[in-house]
Amino acid sequence: MKKVVFSFVLGSVFLVSCGPKSTAVTGPKYTSSEQLAQGKTVFENSCNRCHKLPDPAKHDNQGWIKTLSRMAPKAKLNTDQHQMVYDYLISVNKK
Ligand code: HEC
Secondary structure (H helix, E strand, O other): OHHHHHHHHHHHHHHHHHOOOOOOOOOOOOOOHHHHHHHHHHHHHHHHOOOOOHHHHHOOOHHHHHHHHHHHHHHOHHHHHHHHHHHEEEEEEEE
């Protein structure tokens, strides 16, 4: 019985941690060139479906936080992809 209770508790923790999360990106996190390259790929593949690929220089670092928090859910990015796209954009926006 104990085992059943334990696995139930574990299962709920798992469900909660893997549930839909709000994509909260509030600043830079990734800096390695692989992650930035991955961010670029996600950006180029996900952000041109509804409009032209935006110019990374369009926004400064603060501006991209706001715009991406509106666009990442539209592009159905998970938090990690959202973060990598953000880090890529601020690595090339020259602001
Ligand atoms: C499902 C469609 C859709 C996808 C996918 C999408 N966008 Fe948008 N985007 C819009 C619409 C609609 C607008 C105009 C209305 C608005 O600004 O909310 C817009 C406007 C913008 C703007 C101009 C407004 C501003 O704040 O500068 C930028 C920049 C932008 N999107 C960037 C992105 C990026 C980056 C991605 C990829 C993460 C993305 N979009 C993915 C629909 C989308």
